[in-house]
Amino acid sequence: MSTHDHNTVQKVVHGLFDGKGDPTILDYICAILEDEHFEFGEDGEEAFEQIGPFLIDGHIVAGEQEARGACKTLAEKLSLRAQAAASANAHRALGTGPVQLAKADDRAILYQEQSYRHLIQTPFGDECKPPPLSEKDKAKLDKRTAKEEEAQRKVLAAHQARAAHSLQSENPTIIRNQGAGGSRDVHLENFSLSNGGKELVSDATVMLAFGRRYGLIGRNGTGKTTLLRALAGHEIKGLPANCQVLHVEQEVVGDDTPVIEAVLACDVERTQLLAEEAELLKSLNRERPKDGGAADAAAAATAAAGTAAAAAGAKPANGAAAATATAATAADKDGGRDEAAMAARLNAVYSRLHEIDAYGAPARAAMILAGLSFDEPMMRRPTRTFSGGWRMRVALARALFVEPDLLLLDEPTNHLDLHAVLWLEDYLVKWPKTLLVVSHAREFLNVVATDILHLHSQKIITYKGNYSTFEKTMTERLKNARKAAEAQDAKRKHVQAFIDRFRYNANRAALVQSRIKALERMAEVEVMEEDPEYIFSFPEPEGAAAPPIIAFNDVDFNYPGGPTLFKKLNFGLDLESRFAIVGPNGIGKSTLLNLISGKLQPTQGSITRNTRVRLATFNQHHVDGLDLALTPLQIMARSFPDAKEPELRGHLSSFGVPATLAGQAMYTLSGGQKSRVAFAKMTFTKPHILLLDEPSNHLDIDAVNALIQGLATFKGGVLMVSHDQFLIESTVDELWMCEGGHVTPFHGSFDEYKARLRAKAHVAGPATA
Ligand SMILES: Nc1ncnc2c1ncn2[C@@H]1O[C@H](COP(=O)(O)OP(=O)(O)OP(=O)(O)O)[C@@H](O)[C@H]1O
């Protein structure tokens, strides 16, 4: 426990970190240490858990090791045990000194206030209320809260600055003629990884064989993204220096570059050669050969229109031959030596352009972009005109175009519509190099992965086969291990019984001895620790609501100045409704949810809504909108000031946000962990209708199962936009198709819907496939 003596803590902390870091952060750390319930733990271990991230992210210490050392020192100086020893010494040396009662100051008031806050705010609560706070104390409390929040924001800002710096990477570039000779497999041996002082991977060994496609799975927050980042940064031993690793993590920067150019720019050699060609042609006063650069636009247009054949065959008739002719003519006509040299160089440039398939590049780039749902006009638009989600697709297109030795993708299907997911699956199946993809989408993993890497209990185990095979193997292994453990246990008991029975029997002494040895030799059968099961518990809607809950009557909608998105929509929703809306990006699915929720109003027609009905929406904007500086508990307390802390904690925990996570700043949470907080926030009002926009994005496979179970027992209506086949098939009764301004039921299964989409698309493979 802490001494919670304000002055001592201030003196020790400021003395230890003299001049380092932001004083506000140091004050915040002091406030944490002064908490009378603060535990330092053995050698300051618990202190490290709590203040380590602030020390590291606030740049007060250089790294984890220094943070641990500092926490140990703080424990030695400030823990109650240390204080008791010090005071015993002081007592012996000085006798009893005056006790400064006045120092049981504002902290005590604050803690009293904080622990009673909910009672104070519950006017009719029957609990015994503490005496009301004076205005002065209230002001003190507000000041303290503001100060703490300011410190939290500074820590967040420091973290964001560091993250932005470490993510600043060069544009991905095609690297040719590399890695010739030698094995292109990657052996990562005995590596460990941690994040914010939390050990995520411990002493793991992983082999990535060239040409295989690995699906990396594991519960939210186990460290998958951390592993990809470490690989991309070449921070793990065993990754050959010449292995080109590309991690698609950040969207491309928005500027005036047209989308297709942003992709083509990755072929730096091509760009340089084309620039040199232009220079040489200018100096030689020549025109560019007809079928050279002009092929770019035509190829882009054709491929974008979906003619994949054109993507493969849009090379110029013979750029090099044309160049030879140009060069020869130049040399003959002018006879100048410089000109001849330039012409020869131009010839070499054309040869190389031809060799690297420079004229096929625009078609290839366009084909990839088309697969990711960019139409031709979109390919010509500057990247700055696109939203983050679309710029993420440009980043993905660039990586596919570059074709690195090791491609790292982190939940790529989250950013895509079903059309694009199906295209990507088909494209990756033909991927000629090594792929490591984090995904929670079963179908995607079933199609794409040749192997599964399971990150669990800080270990990584490789399973051959796709996700379904992994699931079967895992279940089988667990069953066998449990059986073996039971058999071993029975055998032990049997041997032990023999020993107990004949222990004092001199005739059997030798036998007993040998059984004791046998018992010692019997190894424990290791049974993999199973993750705790949980379900998302959606509270029962509060207050009866008679149908019709929501009815659309001849609803038309368009954004001001925009095209008509919906025409004469007529449908109703009630507590029994279980629908999923499917349709391509930009067709209006989110708009429809906004019309239902009342965020948008129809331009024609009307929507009637039962006024007693509570609707709750979950979408990525809600997840992204959570204040990263605050903890999940603070977020809940702000949104629901009348609720009591244990109730908020319980609710967070029912969505897989346990106590430790509830007190961690949001910015330290993984994608899936953040989604759970958004779920908890959304459902706290006990809504009647859930409007879920891609709810399974970021959730791990067990969490999706938990969501499915939760929705199965939910007593209200559900309308979701999703491309997650497993989720849809497990939760909804009907598919609604958003198409041509209408929303109509699709009479068929999800597989039939997919077959319909696939029939429309045609996918060409990667360049070297
Ligand atoms: N400062 C910090 N303090 C404590 N824990 C931290 C800190 N920063 C990160 N973490 C933890 O490190 C882990 C990082 O997880 P990472 O993002 O690699 O997980 P993931 O497996 O990719 O998760 P998801 O499936 O949700 O994307 C999380 O458990 C997170 O809570």
Ligand SMILES: Nc1ncnc2c1ncn2[C@@H]1O[C@H](COP(=O)(O)OP(=O)(O)OP(=O)(O)O)[C@@H](O)[C@H]1O
């Ligand atoms: N606030 C807005 N103002 C003007 N146009 C908008 C606005 N929001 C969306 N749009 C446009 O309306 C169309 C439908 O958008 P919406 O987001 O509803 O589509 P969606 O089917 O949900 O797409 P996605 O699957 O990408 O989320 C798109 O063309 C979009 O650009």
